[in-house]
Amino acid sequence: MxxxxxxxxxxxxxxxxxxxxxxxxxxxxxxxxxxxxxxxFPKLRKSILQEAIQGKLVSQIADEGTAQELLEQIRQEKLQLVKEGKLKKSALTDSVIYKGDDNKYYERINAQTVEIELPFEYPNNWSVLRLKDICQLIDGEKRNGKGICLDAKYLRGKSSATIVEKGKFVYAGDNIILVDGENSGEVFTVLQDGYMGSTFKQLWLSSAMWKPYILAFILFYKEDLRNSKRGAAIPHLNKELFYNLPIGIPPYQEQQRIAERINELSQLLK
Known part of the structure; x- marks a missing residue:
């Protein structure tokens, strides 16, 4: 020393x-x-997503038209999928949400029209739908044969792969959502073919929409979905809340620009 x-x-x-x-x-x-x-940082991410789904993150471009033309594409796509048995007939019950001359929003279902409250004001070239009109929870393709089990721990990188003999099959690039457990409402994009874990449903997203835009919308409501779970022993996704969320629909090109801008800002936050 x-x-x-x-x-x-x-x-x-x-x-x-x-x-x-x-x-x-x-x-x-x-x-x-x-x-x-x-x-x-979580508050900034939430603010970015809120600006996006309100139509404030990027400017509107007149040459891109309006979202009205997308609505018929969405309806025709669902009609075909119902005929093929991939969607239930209930998916065809669309609501029509519009702004009246008094600047209030109304919803028409079948022959009944009621005034409704929406969380935001939307640009004039946007349409407004319920999330169920462009997004459905489905079971996936039933299949037999060995495959990887895509459960939450594996998808988060916290466990190694396990092999199962049968289940509900999804393909790489498909989106699945947790419907059971504390993190109900969390969405994963699967990177490989495999069988969904038992706590998942597959997300059908309309091809008339830009998928990253819909996923950003769901991400904005992630905490609301998590905090509104139903059930005591095993909490479940509140499907009624999920399906009835009002979503602003921009023209397709604007959806792409919004998703791109979200990605750019998210990279800056890292």
Missing amino acids: PIPPINEQKRIIEKFKSLDFVIQQYEKSYRELNNLKQEL
Whole structure:
């Protein structure tokens, strides 16, 4: 052990004390900064998504037309899928949401029209639908044969793959949503073919829509869906809330620009 003169020992201790105070202050500031990041970044992401689904994240371009032309495409697509048995007939019960001359929103289902409250005002070239009109929870393709089980832990990278003999098959690129458990409402895009875990449903998304836009909309409501779960022992996704969420529909090209801008801003937040 090196031994300095006694006076130098005292000076060393005094210097250590002064530096220790600075280190403690730095540590405190570091913790506060981390806490701020943990609180601020999720709020920023939420704000970005809110601007997106309100039509405020990108400008509207007149040459892109309106969303009205998409509505017939969506209806025809669902009609064909019902005929093929891939969607239930209930998927054809569309509501018509429109803004009246009094600037209030109304919804017409069959022959009945009622005034409704919407969470946002939307651009004039947008249409408004219920989420069920462009998104349905389906079972997936029943199949036999060995395949990877795509459960939540595996999809999050927290467990290795397990092999099952049969189940509800989905393909790489399909979207699946947790409908059971604490994280109900969380959406995954699967990266490989396999069988859905038992807590999942497959998401049918209309091909008339730009899928990343719909997924961004669902992500905005992730906390609402998680906090509105039903059931005590095993909480389930509130499907009624999910299906009835009002979604603003921009023209197709605007949907693409919105999704691209969300991605750009998300990269900056990383």
